[in-house]
Amino acid sequence: MKLRVPAYIQSIKPYKPGKPIEELEREYGISDSIKLASNENPLGSSPAALAAMKDAMVRLNRYPDGRGYSLVEKIAARWGVSPECIVLGNGSDEIIGMLTRAILAPGDEAVMTEPSFLMYEIMVLSCGAAPVFVPLKSLFVDFDGIARQITDKTRIVFLNNPVNPTGTIVTKKGFEAFLESVPEHVVVVIDEAYIEFAKDPDCLQGIEYCTGKRPVAVLRTFSKAYGLAGIRIGYGVMPAPLANLLHRVRQPFNANSLAQAGALAALDDDAFLQRSVRFVHEELEFLYAGIERLGLNYFPTEANFFLIDVEQDADQVFEAMLRQGVIIRSMASYGYPRYIRVTAGLRKENETFLKAFATVMAKTGNVE
Numbered sequence: 001m002k003l004r005v006p007a008y009i010q011s012i013k014p015y016k017p018g019k020p021i022e023e024l025e026r027e028y029g030i031s032d033s034i035k036l037a038s039n040e041n042p043l044g045s046s047p048a049a050l051a052a053m054k055d056a057m058v059r060l061n062r063y064p065d066g067r068g069y070s071l072v073e074k075i076a077a078r079w080g081v082s083p084e085c086i087v088l089g090n091g092s093d094e095i096i097g098m099l100t101r102a103i104l105a106p107g108d109e110a111v112m113t114e115p116s117f118l119m120y121e122i123m124v125l126s127c128g129a130a131p132v133f134v135p136l137k138s139l140f141v142d143f144d145g146i147a148r149q150i151t152d153k154t155r156i157v158f159l160n161n162p163v164n165p166t167g168t169i170v171t172k173k174g175f176e177a178f179l180e181s182v183p184e185h186v187v188v189v190i191d192e193a194y195i196e197f198a199k200d201p202d203c204l205q206g207i208e209y210c211t212g213k214r215p216v217a218v219l220r221t222f223s224k225a226y227g228l229a230g231i232r233i234g235y236g237v238m239p240a241p242l243a244n245l246l247h248r249v250r251q252p253f254n255a256n257s258l259a260q261a262g263a264l265a266a267l268d269d270d271a272f273l274q275r276s277v278r279f280v281h282e283e284l285e286f287l288y289a290g291i292e293r294l295g296l297n298y299f300p301t302e303a304n305f306f307l308i309d310v311e312q313d314a315d316q317v318f319e320a321m322l323r324q325g326v327i328i329r330s331m332a333s334y335g336y337p338r339y340i341r342v343t344a345g346l347r348k349e350n351e352t353f354l355k356a357f358a359t360v361m362a363k364t365g366n367v368e
């Protein structure tokens with residue numbers, strides 16, 4: 001087929017999601033496999049959200065409220081900001097896309113950590129702009145390194161807190177000192193997809209910086225702690241002038257009506273949120289203990305996933321775990337060729353993971 005495609009689109013490597021369970025079972029002819037690869041909520045979804053979505057189904061012949069009035073009002077009240085500061089998205093992924101489309105022109109630059117969530121790079125490239133990578137320093141954000149990469153061409157800095165895939169955090173103090181050094185026109189995005197799991201009292205909560213004079217945008221999602229990944233809903237909090245730019249490039253009905261209804265109810269279901277967070281913390285402790293028994297190193301996390309140093313080729317461990325019916329993530333493509341990332345699952349799933357992992361590691365001679 002003859003297509004004329006910009007070189008910057010050709011340069012994009014498509015996002016590779018965690019392997020779906022169905023695909024694994026089809027390919028390997030196995031059953032009862034488990035997936036601890038996409039940082040989802042193992043407890044399911046808020047029952048209140050499910051009930052609200054069921055009720056909303058009778059109105060599926062109608063378009064959703066394009067601005068998402070009720071959900072926007074509730075989110076704004078939750079954070080004590082004006083509704084003009086909220087933009088809903090088809091997942092926070094979509095807000096990343098709206099931000100890049102609204103801000104970046106070909107030749108501009110966006111600075112991000114390496115590794116970081118792959119959608120930042122993909123969205124920046126799709127605008128013809130250039131991602132500029134700053135390696136993490138001992139798994140933490142290197143603010144001095146980021147500041148050094150900011151030039152006249154920089155339009156956006158992407159931060160992620162806690163960081164995917166390391167589970168480390170950005171502190172309030174570290175962020176404030178950094179923000180001082182950033183030129184005032186540069187949009188600072190803080191992606192807080194996993195913030196509900198963070199326990200460290202020094203962890204930055206970005207929303208308090210979103211209503212000032214600086215263009216700071218915080219991304220939140222219902223996909224993780226709220227257990228609504230499948231329905232696709234997230235939001236951005238940012239100064240109204242920046243939000244207005246996003247509305248110019250936003251599809252008119254981007255947040256679907258079921259998602260709006262589910263998210264609205266989920267925000268009131270604090271019991272489910274608290275139960276989910278507590279559960280993840282307990283299961284992480286269970287997993288840590290299992291890894292310690294194997295004599296391997298892991299990195300304690302502030303999110304719902306953590307890294308393990310498998311002391312050998314992580315891609316091979318990933319493959320061997322697939323054969324055991326367990327989907328995790330190899331971090332080789334994230335620049336950590338010896339690390340795997342594991343999401344905390346249900347107790348039974350975590351037990352299955354530990355058993356399979358012990359088998360795989362014993363076979364490769366790394367543990368007794």
Ligand SMILES: Cc1ncc(COP(=O)(O)O)c(C=O)c1O
Pocket residue numbers: 038039090091092093094117160164191193220221222223229232233234
């Ligand atoms: C850091 C980070 N940001 C954003 C997202 C996307 O979330 P959503 O489901 O809201 O699009 C993810 C999903 O894995 C993520 O890890």
